[in-house]
Amino acid sequence: MKFQAVKGTRDFYPDDVRLRNRIAEAWRRVSLRNGFEEYDSPIFEYLDLFTAKSGEGIVSELFSLTDRGGRNLAIRPEMTPSLARMVNARINSLPRPIKWFSIARCCRAEKPQKGRTREFFQWNVDVIGEDSVLADAECVFVVVDFLREMGLTPREAVIRYSSRELLSAVLAGAGVAEGDMIGVMAVLDKRDKLPAEAFEEMLAKAVPDVKARDAIAGYLDMSEVGPGVGVASTARIDEAIGRVGEFNRLLGVLGIADWFRYDSGVIRGLAYYTGIVYEVFDVGRSLRAVGGGGRYDGLLEALGGPKVSATGFGMGDVVLGILLEEKGKLPETPTSLEFFVIDGDGRIDGVMRVVGGLRRRGRSADFSYARRAVGKQLKEANRRRAATALIVEQDQVAAKDLSTGDQGEAMPIDAFLAQFDGGGA
Amino acid sequence: MKFQAVKGTRDFYPDDVRLRNRIAEAWRRVSLRNGFEEYDSPIFEYLDLFTAKSGEGIVSELFSLTDRGGRNLAIRPEMTPSLARMVNARINSLPRPIKWFSIARCCRAEKPQKGRTREFFQWNVDVIGEDSVLADAECVFVVVDFLREMGLTPREAVIRYSSRELLSAVLAGAGVAEGDMIGVMAVLDKRDKLPAEAFEEMLAKAVPDVKARDAIAGYLDMSEVGPGVGVASTARIDEAIGRVGEFNRLLGVLGIADWFRYDSGVIRGLAYYTGIVYEVFDVGRSLRAVGGGGRYDGLLEALGGPKVSATGFGMGDVVLGILLEEKGKLPETPTSLEFFVIDGDGRIDGVMRVVGGLRRRGRSADFSYARRAVGKQLKEANRRRAATALIVEQDQVAAKDLSTGDQGEAMPIDAFLAQFDGGGA
Numbered sequence: 001m002k003f004q005a006v007k008g009t010r011d012f013y014p015d016d017v018r019l020r021n022r023i024a025e026a027w028r029r030v031s032l033r034n035g036f037e038e039y040d041s042p043i044f045e046y047l048d049l050f051t052a053k054s055g056e057g058i059v060s061e062l063f064s065l066t067d068r069g070g071r072n073l074a075i076r077p078e079m080t081p082s083l084a085r086m087v088n089a090r091i092n093s094l095p096r097p098i099k100w101f102s103i104a105r106c107c108r109a110e111k112p113q114k115g116r117t118r119e120f121f122q123w124n125v126d127v128i129g130e131d132s133v134l135a136d137a138e139c140v141f142v143v144v145d146f147l148r149e150m151g152l153t154p155r156e157a158v159i160r161y162s163s164r165e166l167l168s169a170v171l172a173g174a175g176v177a178e179g180d181m182i183g184v185m186a187v188l189d190k191r192d193k194l195p196a197e198a199f200e201e202m203l204a205k206a207v208p209d210v211k212a213r214d215a216i217a218g219y220l221d222m223s224e225v226g227p228g229v230g231v232a233s234t235a236r237i238d239e240a241i242g243r244v245g246e247f248n249r250l251l252g253v254l255g256i257a258d259w260f261r262y263d264s265g266v267i268r269g270l271a272y273y274t275g276i277v278y279e280v281f282d283v284g285r286s287l288r289a290v291g292g293g294g295r296y297d298g299l300l301e302a303l304g305g306p307k308v309s310a311t312g313f314g315m316g317d318v319v320l321g322i323l324l325e326e327k328g329k330l331p332e333t334p335t336s337l338e339f340f341v342i343d344g345d346g347r348i349d350g351v352m353r354v355v356g357g358l359r360r361r362g363r364s365a366d367f368s369y370a371r372r373a374v375g376k377q378l379k380e381a382n383r384r385r386a387a388t389a390l391i392v393e394q395d396q397v398a399a400k401d402l403s404t405g406d407q408g409e410a411m412p413i414d415a416f417l418a419q420f421d422g423g424g425a
Numbered sequence: 426m427k428f429q430a431v432k433g434t435r436d437f438y439p440d441d442v443r444l445r446n447r448i449a450e451a452w453r454r455v456s457l458r459n460g461f462e463e464y465d466s467p468i469f470e471y472l473d474l475f476t477a478k479s480g481e482g483i484v485s486e487l488f489s490l491t492d493r494g495g496r497n498l499a500i501r502p503e504m505t506p507s508l509a510r511m512v513n514a515r516i517n518s519l520p521r522p523i524k525w526f527s528i529a530r531c532c533r534a535e536k537p538q539k540g541r542t543r544e545f546f547q548w549n550v551d552v553i554g555e556d557s558v559l560a561d562a563e564c565v566f567v568v569v570d571f572l573r574e575m576g577l578t579p580r581e582a583v584i585r586y587s588s589r590e591l592l593s594a595v596l597a598g599a600g601v602a603e604g605d606m607i608g609v610m611a612v613l614d615k616r617d618k619l620p621a622e623a624f625e626e627m628l629a630k631a632v633p634d635v636k637a638r639d640a641i642a643g644y645l646d647m648s649e650v651g652p653g654v655g656v657a658s659t660a661r662i663d664e665a666i667g668r669v670g671e672f673n674r675l676l677g678v679l680g681i682a683d684w685f686r687y688d689s690g691v692i693r694g695l696a697y698y699t700g701i702v703y704e705v706f707d708v709g710r711s712l713r714a715v716g717g718g719g720r721y722d723g724l725l726e727a728l729g730g731p732k733v734s735a736t737g738f739g740m741g742d743v744v745l746g747i748l749l750e751e752k753g754k755l756p757e758t759p760t761s762l763e764f765f766v767i768d769g770d771g772r773i774d775g776v777m778r779v780v781g782g783l784r785r786r787g788r789s790a791d792f793s794y795a796r797r798a799v800g801k802q803l804k805e806a807n808r809r810r811a812a813t814a815l816i817v818e819q820d821q822v823a824a825k826d827l828s829t830g831d832q833g834e835a836m837p838i839d840a841f842l843a844q845f846d847g848g849g850a
Binding site (some may be wrong): 002003004006008009011012013014016017018020021032033034035038039040041042044045046048049052064065066067068071073075081085086088089090095096097099100105107109119130132134135139145148159179197250253254255256294303304325335337348349353356359360363364365366367369383384417424 | 427428429430433434435436437438439441442443445446457458459460462463464465466467469470471473474477488489490491492493496498500506510511513514515520522524525530532534544555557559560562565566568573675678679680681694728729760761762773774777778780784785787788789790791792794808811
């Protein structure tokens with residue numbers, strides 16, 4: 001073939017779009033019933049917006065482009081920077097809390113591999129302007145509401161959570177300076193990704209004090225949050241523990257506790273998380289994370305706005321699709337057609353009148369361009385999964401139910417169409 | 426503000442998304458009921474695909490980017506090249522005719538102005554693999570079906586059409602060489618955009634022969650197609666006239682003739698059109714075209730595929746939005762919420778149980794994060810346009826209809842929720 005899709009991108013043939021739409025519709029339906037409103041940003045932004053959030057290191061992961069005026073732009077790799085920009089621009093007029101979602105096409109210049117494409121769709125759900133852990137609990141409820149909507153259960157998917165607030169408090173208690181914390185967290189985030197020895201070596205560099213490292217190890221090994229987090233208690237630690245406890249309690253009230261597992265190892269590498277953080281995995285953990293998120297109270301301010309708290313998550317379509325497929329939960333996406341209109345006498349005009357009349361009345365109808373035998377047209381009607389075939393002959397229409405094979409009496413075209421009057425969309 | 430959207434792009438706040446979704450849903454609903462299936466391509470392609478279709482001149486209108494491997498890419502400015510690529514890749518396995526539509530985000534590096542943004546959404550509807558004018562008639566029926574769906578009538582919108590096949594035949598009859606035709610058509614396409622004198626001058630350069638120019642002028646002044654197209658009849662001219670006549674006849678059979686006006690001045694500048702071509706305008710013609718299309722039988726072959734005929738159209742969201750607004754036909758897009766759950770006793774747990782229980786059963790429900798007086802919460806319920814307020818107190822729920830103000834008897838939370846069992850999505 002002369003032309004191909006760019007490596008790492010996907011062509012969406014009709015079967016693929018039907019599946020993508022089914023997932024997007026479920027994302028939208030669940031978001032709306034949870035009281036979130038949809039927003040969207042342009043597909044590209046000024047490059048500065050992305051580096052302001054993620055540092056210069058992000059540039060190599062972006063598809064960058066240049067404006068006519070020579071300005072540096074990039075295709076969005078995620079929605080959070082655009083969300084922060086849009087909210088900051090109207091921060092004084094938007095009623096709070098701001099509960100917004102988006103279903104966004106995003107691109108990253110990554111090496112394509114299982115679960116990772118260079119173009120993907122990401123569902124984003126965020127609450128802005130609410131400090132309390134209620135907002136965090138509501139966001140994870142939305143995650144579970146969607147997983148359930150797709151037929152998944154806690155036997156297939158799990159949400160692992162921890163608290164960056166607690167981790168910060170523990171690191172402070174262990175003597176790590178505030179200015180070093182992000183660096184230490186970046187190391188801790190690598191624990192699952194590195195050989196144990198390499199990890200220990202990196203950690204020893206970041207935290208030279210052995211006692212501090214022991215305290216951190218104790219924290220990471222905790223299987224539930226309570227007194228004794230590896231270091232001596234401080235007010236900061238107690239407050240963080242209290243908030244994790246309240247989050248936990250709300251999971252129970254909301255009836256979703258069985259989807260959750262506390263896991264100190266969930267760090268979320270990014271610098272800006274400040275509270276509860278979580279990641280959605282398949283239970284066997286054979287796949288990458290399906291999604292993740294958490295509280296990020298400092299980001300809007302860092303991007304030029306006032307100090308406003310925020311919490312939310314993102315979920316991509318690629319790993320989700322693999323998970324649904326592996327668990328046999330991919331939704332069925334049959335095509336549907338109400339009427340297939342068949343030319344019984346070799347004259348197209350009657351067919352066109354019936355087809356046009358039905359469509360104008362909001363009903364779905366199709367026909368064959370080629371003039372052929374009725375039997376061949378019936379075959380096409382079946383291939384197209386039409387519910388009813390309409391056989392048009394001498395300005396008369398006879399309806400044939402394609403599941404039972406029953407054929408009704410013929411009637412004049414106008415009388416037939418009049419049955420559908422008032423049924424338009 | 427520190428960060429802004431790139432000039433010429435649009436932020437979509439919730440009101441904007443609701444409108445965009447209403448239009449996209451209408452595009453999708455109309456396409457499906459006309460028997461078309463949805464497809465989509467990646468947002469960027471290899472640059473070569475676009476220059477192969479439109480020539481090197483297109484490059485300055487594209488947002489180009491470079492791959493990690495140094496390959497030249499561009500964000501799609503339209504869907505037709507990607508459509509041709511995707512169809513060519515499966516030309517032997519796709520059953521024909523291929524009736525496909527897409528709702529595509531596209532970008533062009535144009536100067537932003539009224540009706541033109543640098544990012545827009547375009548509805549594309551195409552039939553591939555059908556030679557007969559039936560397919561052209563079906564495509565324009567889809568245009569009209571959508572315009573009607575939006576509440577427009579022939580008093581507000583008109584489809585001007587002509588035939589590139591007839592124009593070619595007339596130019597041939599006037600002595601224009603085949604190799605010069607595209608150049609001459611590009612000049613004719615400028616007739617409405619240039620002062621008369623400048624146009625005449627350009628045409629004189631492209632067609633030096635005065636008699637030929639007179640013939641062309643006669644053709645352009647024709648108000649309907651029939652014998653006497655400015656030059657002596659030829660078999661090629663007669664054939665083209667016959668096809669326009671059949672197209673016209675089908676418009677009548679389909680009951681949409683009153684939306685159409687024959688206009689020889691509709692040229693469609695692009696090289697690849699080969700048959701019926703058309704543009705959708707507001708009746709007063711104060712705006713740019715809302716959409717346009719036509720038959721393009723040579724394109725798939727030009728893009729590396731076999732010789733396969735094709736016809737279709739595109740319609741953008743920007744001019745359409747202006748037209749709907751000017752005609753007072755913008756759809757209403759109210760927010761909707763079934764239940765707003767109110768905390769009547771300062772305890773959040775009952776509220777969360779009701780909210781969670783309703784959402785899990787597929788119903789939309791929201792609540793206030795802040796603990797406040799019932800009156801204030803009722804006010805928020807009204808601001809959010811909830812249909813019903815649910816007041817939760819001591820594990821009992823009382824429903825208040827917010828349109829009538831009627832309040833029902835309180836009942837236990839579990840009994841209340843049980844009413845919605847089996848009602849999930």
